[in-house]
Amino acid sequence: MQTTNVTCVICPKGCNIEVDHENRDGKEVVLAVRNNKCPRGYKYASAEVVNPERVLTSTVRLEGGTYPRLSVKSEYPVPKTSLFDCMREIRTVSVTSPVKMGDIIIENVAGTGVNIVATHNG
Numbered sequence: 001m002q003t004t005n006v007t008c009v010i011c012p013k014g015c016n017i018e019v020d021h022e023n024r025d026g027k028e029v030v031l032a033v034r035n036n037k038c039p040r041g042y043k044y045a046s047a048e049v050v051n052p053e054r055v056l057t058s059t060v061r062l063e064g065g066t067y068p069r070l071s072v073k074s075e076y077p078v079p080k081t082s083l084f085d086c087m088r089e090i091r092t093v094s095v096t097s098p099v100k101m102g103d104i105i106i107e108n109v110a111g112t113g114v115n116i117v118a119t120h121n122g
């Protein structure tokens with residue numbers, strides 16, 4: 001068994017949560033969670049140990065816009081293990097103005113099932 005400390009970032013209290021976990025047949029299994037002041041922390045800390053995810057923010061080339069780059073982000077968090085593959089795909093993309101905030105720039109980035117969307121008009 002292993003214990004991992006996770007700082008919860010769901011709210012400003014920033015609880016320092018302890019998660020007991022172990023690897024069973026190549027899969028991380030949560031055994032116990034302590035020091036979370038609410039259920040959201042339990043869910044967040046468990047996910048951080050089993051399958052950590054992040055919202056990805058970046059930019060893509062923009063042709064014909066006011067600025068040469070367009071800000072983008074993932075619609076939902078993607079697994080941390082996929083971040084490099086997502087960035088590799090994002091680097092290859094170029095879009096042409098006009099683009100509206102919320103437009104899908106890449107569908108199903110790196111096979112994650114998550115879209116990359118524009119965060120600004122461009």
Ligand code: SF4
Pocket residue numbers: 008009010011012013014015036037038039040041042
């Ligand atoms: S466990 Fe609950 S109270 Fe503590 S930081 Fe996370 S969301 Fe906030």
